[in-house]
Amino acid sequence: MIKKSQLNIIIAEDDIDDADVILDVFNRNSNFENITIVSNGEELLHYLNDPANVTPDIILTDINMPIMNGIEAIQKIAETNSLKNIPCFVYSTGLNPIYKQKCDLLGVKACLIKPYSISEFEEIPNDIIKILQS
Amino acid sequence: MEDKNKNIESLHAEIASLREELQESNGMINAIRNGDIDALVLNKNGASEIYSLQTADYTFRLLIEKISQGALSISRDGLILFCNEHFALLVGSSCEKVTGNYLSEFLSQPDHFIQIIESLKYGVNAHETFFKAASGQKIPVQITLTDLEPGAHGIGIIVIDLTEKKKHENALIYHQKILENKVQELNSINKNLEEFIHVISHDLKEPLRKILMYSDRINDENLQESDAKAIVTMKSSAARLNSLVDDLVSYSSHTMKEEFSKVNVVEIISEVITDYELIINDKKAVIQVGELPELYASKGQIRQLFSNLISNAIKYSREDTTPIIKITEVDRSESDPKNNIPSVKIEIKDNGIGMEKNHLTKIFTIFQRLHAKNQYSGNGIGLAICKKIMENHSGYITVDSLPNQGTTFNLYFPAAQ
Numbered sequence: 001m002i003k004k005s006q007l008n009i010i011i012a013e014d015d016i017d018d019a020d021v022i023l024d025v026f027n028r029n030s031n032f033e034n035i036t037i038v039s040n041g042e043e044l045l046h047y048l049n050d051p052a053n054v055t056p057d058i059i060l061t062d063i064n065m066p067i068m069n070g071i072e073a074i075q076k077i078a079e080t081n082s083l084k085n086i087p088c089f090v091y092s093t094g095l096n097p098i099y100k101q102k103c104d105l106l107g108v109k110a111c112l113i114k115p116y117s118i119s120e121f122e123e124i125p126n127d128i129i130k131i132l133q134s
Numbered sequence: 135m136e137d138k139n140k141n142i143e144s145l146h147a148e149i150a151s152l153r154e155e156l157q158e159s160n161g162m163i164n165a166i167r168n169g170d171i172d173a174l175v176l177n178k179n180g181a182s183e184i185y186s187l188q189t190a191d192y193t194f195r196l197l198i199e200k201i202s203q204g205a206l207s208i209s210r211d212g213l214i215l216f217c218n219e220h221f222a223l224l225v226g227s228s229c230e231k232v233t234g235n236y237l238s239e240f241l242s243q244p245d246h247f248i249q250i251i252e253s254l255k256y257g258v259n260a261h262e263t264f265f266k267a268a269s270g271q272k273i274p275v276q277i278t279l280t281d282l283e284p285g286a287h288g289i290g291i292i293v294i295d296l297t298e299k300k301k302h303e304n305a306l307i308y309h310q311k312i313l314e315n316k317v318q319e320l321n322s323i324n325k326n327l328e329e330f331i332h333v334i335s336h337d338l339k340e341p342l343r344k345i346l347m348y349s350d351r352i353n354d355e356n357l358q359e360s361d362a363k364a365i366v367t368m369k370s371s372a373a374r375l376n377s378l379v380d381d382l383v384s385y386s387s388h389t390m391k392e393e394f395s396k397v398n399v400v401e402i403i404s405e406v407i408t409d410y411e412l413i414i415n416d417k418k419a420v421i422q423v424g425e426l427p428e429l430y431a432s433k434g435q436i437r438q439l440f441s442n443l444i445s446n447a448i449k450y451s452r453e454d455t456t457p458i459i460k461i462t463e464v465d466r467s468e469s470d471p472k473n474n475i476p477s478v479k480i481e482i483k484d485n486g487i488g489m490e491k492n493h494l495t496k497i498f499t500i501f502q503r504l505h506a507k508n509q510y511s512g513n514g515i516g517l518a519i520c521k522k523i524m525e526n527h528s529g530y531i532t533v534d535s536l537p538n539q540g541t542t543f544n545l546y547f548p549a550a551q
Binding site: 064092116 | 332335336339340343344346347348350351376380383
């Protein structure tokens with residue numbers, strides 16, 4: 001279903017330091033071809049709803065972001081027919097159980113905890129692929 | 135002669151009429167004597183007039199007169215034949231003024247009288263209604279009707295003043311409302327607090343995570359020994375701060391009341407023992423679990439409770455002694471010494487290092503530690519959580535301890551109703 005080595009991913013991340021690390025990590029992973037970074041939920045929706053953009057294969061979003069948080073964005077994506085089938089992943093520093101519950105309800109593929117070391121960050125792209133293949 | 139006869143005849147007639155009158159009077163006297171008549175109602179120029187008579191049964195009359203409830207007797211059409219002082223007082227009038235009036239005149243809704251009388255036919259004899267006092271005040275009352283037939287014509291009525299009762303009822307409803315509001319307020323405060331803790335934990339952990347992540351990136355090969363040591367200390371402090379935030383969130387999440395169900399404590403303890411299998415084997419600890427009662431409790435919290443207590447008992451064991459941990463139910467007939475209500479007492483007794491008496495009060499406070507960090511690990515949150523869990527179950531925890539002898543934790547749960 002998903003062709004390896006050509007994956008397009010869009011990442012919503014408001015933190016510049018984390019964005020740097022995650023962009024670097026995905027760039028170095030050979031399975032991903034196009035990596036787009038936006039800085040909040042609203043920008044994510046704008047990007048997805050703009051017909052000029054290629055629809056990504058995967059969405060990865062932080063939860064706590066200004067203007068529109070990750071959960072709200074995923075809610076909107078789930079309500080949009082053309083977008084609702086894109087696999088969504090959430091990652092955050094510590095997971096509020098209420099958010100976890102909402103993610104499960106919205107069909108989020110996995111809720112990941114933001115790692116405490118670069119080496120663990122490196123695992124995120126492969127973890128995402130593993131979950132999609134299972 | 136004829137005149138004489140006529141005279142005799144008229145005298146006979148007079149005698150007969152007098153005899154009839156005498157018989158009637160005798161009958162009346164008998165009726166009064168028997169208590170059949172309370173009063174005489176005579177129709178005078180179209181208005182009713184009442185003539186009360188003292189009945190033979192003085193005791194009963196006195197009872198009715200002096201009883202601290204309103205008492206009336208009425209004719210079927212509602213004319214008040216008798217009223218006691220209490221009733222007169224209730225409606226702010228005097229007995230003389232009340233008798234001879236119609237009961238409906240004292241009702242706040244006069245037509246209610248018809249309903250009351252009609253329903254008597256169907257056996258309904260108690261009603262709540264309102265009387266109208268002379269001052270215009272509405273008085274809530276309960277009235278109970280008793281048909282006095284065939285002993286006497288009319289209906290007896292007992293009137294109970296509900297003013298005080300209604301006042302209490304209203305006060306109760308009012309306080310109930312206040313309580314409900316307070317509960318709602320508390321719930322919303324709890325909810326806010328929970329959200330607050332999560333936001334704080336997130337916002338505190340975010341920079342911590344970065345400190346940890348980027349300090350990991352520092353290549354300490356190029357650093358002087360003292361600088362490298364400084365970095366290690368900073369890193370371990372950041373890691374510790376991170377675990378404190380985690381514990382704070384865990385503690386606050388245990389302040390929540392969770393759903394209760396029947397909990398098999400023995401089963402839960404065996405799960406906990408499986409969790410600690412490695413360290414139990416390592417320390418060669420022996421855990422003896424007696425027969426324990428089923429609790430109505432939050433399963434997750436009870437698991438946490440025994441997990442914390444068992445891990446503590448293993449952690450604070452004496453190096454030269456095999457750790458023995460006994461978990462038993464203590465004689466159920468003993469009632470809770472604090473609240474003096476029937477309770478279930480479970481004891482967790484170890485033979486570990488124990489504690490000094492003056493330390494015992496501190497151990498249930500969050501982040502209180504009795505030992506240096508390098509001696510025993512932990513943030514000092516386990517027992518604070520245990521205390522919270524016991525409070526969530528309307529119970530409590532106490533501790534007895536002797537240095538170098540061991541520690542006993544006592545759990546008191548309220549006995550099932």
